[in-house]
Amino acid sequence: MTREITFFSRFEHDILAGLKTITIRDASEAHFQPGERLRVSRNEDGVFFCCIEVLSVTPVRLEALTEQHAQQENMSLGELKQVIKEIYPGLDELFVITFVKR
Numbered sequence: 001m002t003r004e005i006t007f008f009s010r011f012e013h014d015i016l017a018g019l020k021t022i023t024i025r026d027a028s029e030a031h032f033q034p035g036e037r038l039r040v041s042r043n044e045d046g047v048f049f050c051c052i053e054v055l056s057v058t059p060v061r062l063e064a065l066t067e068q069h070a071q072q073e074n075m076s077l078g079e080l081k082q083v084i085k086e087i088y089p090g091l092d093e094l095f096v097i098t099f100v101k102r
Contacts, residue, residue: 030095
Protein backbone atom coordinates (compact mmCIF):
# COMPACT_ATOMS: atom_id res chain seq x y z
CA MET A 1 0.00 0.00 0.00
CA THR A 2 1.38 3.37 -1.01
CA ARG A 3 0.98 6.09 1.58
CA GLU A 4 -0.04 9.62 0.70
CA ILE A 5 1.10 13.14 1.47
CA THR A 6 -0.68 16.35 0.59
CA PHE A 7 0.63 19.77 -0.40
CA PHE A 8 -1.19 23.06 -0.78
CA SER A 9 -2.01 23.63 -4.46
CA ARG A 10 0.32 26.67 -4.59
CA PHE A 11 3.27 24.23 -4.37
CA GLU A 12 2.13 21.87 -7.17
CA HIS A 13 4.02 23.61 -10.00
CA ASP A 14 7.28 23.80 -8.02
CA ILE A 15 7.09 20.09 -7.13
CA LEU A 16 6.33 19.05 -10.71
CA ALA A 17 9.15 21.29 -12.01
CA GLY A 18 11.63 19.83 -9.49
CA LEU A 19 12.11 23.25 -7.86
CA LYS A 20 10.73 22.20 -4.46
CA THR A 21 12.73 19.26 -3.07
CA ILE A 22 11.89 19.42 0.64
CA THR A 23 8.82 19.84 2.78
CA ILE A 24 8.87 20.92 6.39
CA ARG A 25 6.29 19.17 8.57
CA ASP A 26 5.37 18.63 12.19
CA ALA A 27 5.89 15.40 14.16
CA SER A 28 2.59 13.93 12.90
CA GLU A 29 4.22 13.52 9.46
CA ALA A 30 7.75 12.58 10.57
CA HIS A 31 7.09 8.84 10.24
CA PHE A 32 7.95 8.54 6.55
CA GLN A 33 11.03 6.43 5.77
CA PRO A 34 13.87 6.97 3.26
CA GLY A 35 13.11 4.99 0.09
CA GLU A 36 9.36 5.17 0.66
CA ARG A 37 7.27 6.27 -2.32
CA LEU A 38 4.33 8.53 -1.60
CA ARG A 39 1.34 9.53 -3.67
CA VAL A 40 1.07 13.33 -3.74
CA SER A 41 -2.29 15.09 -3.76
CA ARG A 42 -3.47 18.66 -3.39
CA ASN A 43 -4.57 19.48 0.14
CA GLU A 44 -7.57 21.55 -0.97
CA ASP A 45 -9.31 19.03 -3.25
CA GLY A 46 -7.46 15.70 -2.90
CA VAL A 47 -6.49 15.59 -6.59
CA PHE A 48 -3.46 13.34 -7.20
CA PHE A 49 -0.65 14.98 -9.21
CA CYS A 50 2.56 12.91 -8.86
CA CYS A 51 4.60 10.50 -6.76
CA ILE A 52 7.69 11.32 -4.72
CA GLU A 53 10.39 9.21 -3.11
CA VAL A 54 11.50 10.16 0.41
CA LEU A 55 15.28 10.60 0.62
CA SER A 56 15.58 11.61 4.30
CA VAL A 57 13.66 12.84 7.33
CA THR A 58 15.66 15.16 9.60
CA PRO A 59 14.58 17.12 12.70
CA VAL A 60 15.06 20.90 12.59
CA ARG A 61 14.11 23.82 14.80
CA LEU A 62 12.39 26.83 13.27
CA GLU A 63 15.28 29.19 14.11
CA ALA A 64 17.77 26.74 12.55
CA LEU A 65 16.25 27.00 9.07
CA THR A 66 18.81 28.28 6.56
CA GLU A 67 19.01 29.83 3.10
CA GLN A 68 19.65 26.31 1.79
CA HIS A 69 16.30 25.15 3.17
CA ALA A 70 14.67 28.18 1.55
CA GLN A 71 16.29 27.39 -1.83
CA GLN A 72 15.05 23.78 -1.56
CA GLU A 73 11.56 25.18 -0.92
CA ASN A 74 11.96 27.63 -3.87
CA MET A 75 11.35 30.72 -1.71
CA SER A 76 13.24 33.23 0.40
CA LEU A 77 14.15 32.42 4.00
CA GLY A 78 11.73 35.10 5.22
CA GLU A 79 8.91 33.64 3.11
CA LEU A 80 9.71 30.12 4.35
CA LYS A 81 9.60 31.11 8.02
CA GLN A 82 6.35 33.01 7.47
CA VAL A 83 4.71 30.04 5.72
CA ILE A 84 5.82 27.69 8.52
CA LYS A 85 4.44 30.08 11.17
CA GLU A 86 1.10 30.23 9.31
CA ILE A 87 0.79 26.45 8.95
CA TYR A 88 2.23 25.52 12.37
CA PRO A 89 1.67 28.52 14.67
CA GLY A 90 3.79 28.40 17.82
CA LEU A 91 5.61 25.22 16.79
CA ASP A 92 9.41 25.12 16.88
CA GLU A 93 10.19 21.39 16.48
CA LEU A 94 9.83 20.46 12.83
CA PHE A 95 11.07 17.83 10.36
CA VAL A 96 12.63 18.32 6.93
CA ILE A 97 11.48 15.66 4.49
CA THR A 98 13.81 15.63 1.50
CA PHE A 99 12.30 14.06 -1.62
CA VAL A 100 12.64 13.57 -5.35
CA LYS A 101 9.74 13.50 -7.83
CA ARG A 102 9.28 10.08 -9.42
